[in-house]
Amino acid sequence: MKYFNPEIETMPLGQLRRLQGERLQNLAAHLYERVPFYKKQWAEKGLRPADIKGVEDLHKLPFTRKHHLRDHYPFGLFALPVEDTIRLHASSGTTGKPTVVGYSRRDINTFSEVVARSLVASGCQPGMKLQNAYGYGLFTGGLGLHYGGELLGMTVIPVSGGMTERQLLLLQDFRPEVICCTPSYAQRLSEELAARGISPDSLNVHTAILGAEPWTEAIRSQVEAGMGVKAVNIYGLSEIIGPGVSNEDHEERGTGSYIWEDHFFPEIVDKDTGEPLPEGEFGVLVFTTLTKEAMPLVRYWTNDITNIYYEHSEKRTHIKMGPIRGRADDMLIIRGVNLFPTQVEEAIKDFELLLPSYQLIVSREGALDSLAVKVEVKDEVLRALGRPNLAQKPEALPDALRHLHAALAKKIKESIGLTMAIALAEPGSIPRSEGGKLNRVLDLRKGG
Ligand code: ADP
Numbered sequence: 001m002k003y004f005n006p007e008i009e010t011m012p013l014g015q016l017r018r019l020q021g022e023r024l025q026n027l028a029a030h031l032y033e034r035v036p037f038y039k040k041q042w043a044e045k046g047l048r049p050a051d052i053k054g055v056e057d058l059h060k061l062p063f064t065r066k067h068h069l070r071d072h073y074p075f076g077l078f079a080l081p082v083e084d085t086i087r088l089h090a091s092s093g094t095t096g097k098p099t100v101v102g103y104s105r106r107d108i109n110t111f112s113e114v115v116a117r118s119l120v121a122s123g124c125q126p127g128m129k130l131q132n133a134y135g136y137g138l139f140t141g142g143l144g145l146h147y148g149g150e151l152l153g154m155t156v157i158p159v160s161g162g163m164t165e166r167q168l169l170l171l172q173d174f175r176p177e178v179i180c181c182t183p184s185y186a187q188r189l190s191e192e193l194a195a196r197g198i199s200p201d202s203l204n205v206h207t208a209i210l211g212a213e214p215w216t217e218a219i220r221s222q223v224e225a226g227m228g229v230k231a232v233n234i235y236g237l238s239e240i241i242g243p244g245v246s247n248e249d250h251e252e253r254g255t256g257s258y259i260w261e262d263h264f265f266p267e268i269v270d271k272d273t274g275e276p277l278p279e280g281e282f283g284v285l286v287f288t289t290l291t292k293e294a295m296p297l298v299r300y301w302t303n304d305i306t307n308i309y310y311e312h313s314e315k316r317t318h319i320k321m322g323p324i325r326g327r328a329d330d331m332l333i334i335r336g337v338n339l340f341p342t343q344v345e346e347a348i349k350d351f352e353l354l355l356p357s358y359q360l361i362v363s364r365e366g367a368l369d370s371l372a373v374k375v376e377v378k379d380e381v382l383r384a385l386g387r388p389n390l391a392q393k394p395e396a397l398p399d400a401l402r403h404l405h406a407a408l409a410k411k412i413k414e415s416i417g418l419t420m421a422i423a424l425a426e427p428g429s430i431p432r433s434e435g436g437k438l439n440r441v442l443d444l445r446k447g448g
Pocket of ligand 1: 092211215233234326
């Protein structure tokens, strides 16, 4: 099977636009009638549903932001009575109350379909086994992949996140072809396999579907080598539906992820002005859910920074998005320089002697913020050098490490524009994913 839904996935763009336009018109009418929040917000701008004739009018409507969801906690933005929903999910949220989302039966069917499309794009086929190591629960990852896998006709193994011993046992004994989890947890599994001397060749797994947090090519290389898989990206957020808003094609890895734009209409806007940006430029990703019933969102400000572009691929007509650099909230501002942790990950990638395992440590000295990066050196390198003490001053390190230290500092300075203290560390000394998302920033300023 090349596509889960060939008609939609290869629909000529003109036809896709018309479909989106019709869906948007219906959505606007539906929300105006049913959700006081939208009626009020649009009325303030003198807008009525009849003003929205197609996606080209979308920019007239105001954004919906995370705080609107919080202000209407828990069910105030629902467009259906709660008793007509068949499931609720919630995202953790960094502060205070979670963000709640509801699904009608049709929404769950849509969710399952977009995940099934994503699975086929990832290289899955009916009959393959899917080890689902996303967390089950209020988080959308576990159940999202579960229903999509079942719809496709895969054999889903609902192991959930964490429990590394059990994951390894299942990989060896159940012999799944596919695993899905966060990229940081896939790094962990790669390392645990190596630590136990389990060769990836002895496993049957050939595909890892990774998402729920930002990751770069450095992690892709580590996981592909460490697990013997092709690693593909899956993206999504609970507010829009969950995982499966977009997905990479396994044969087009590294060129971006197809957004299933018949359901989720994307825009990229300037993070400061909110103005729509031309195709290809980087900004905040904004989505309008064209078909959701229980909790549709109009121009939802995801806070994720990326770009979108048509690649005119032979395979599908839908637009692609590049990797997420990070959430706008995760952006660090250090001495006036903005940076995302993934930029450091990018910088590390070219250094053969390093692992893509790093931590950023932010601290404050007087009135100035400073940033240090701790990054692990590969075990075989340290072994070959007779296990030097990495805690000593860089000048005292063996030549290879001294040069590495200087070259990394230079690379970071050039690519990011910041001088960072660099600490080379023993492999395994930086916290690993326990099964879910990994926070790579240690902020010592908090509370200070
Ligand atoms: P929570 O808010 O609890 O973390 P969500 O699953 O809703 O739960 O999180 C969605 C967010 O996770 C996205 O907005 C994005 O920041 C991040 N994310 C999800 N998938 C990816 C991905 N493939 N690459 C980068 N970031 C991702």
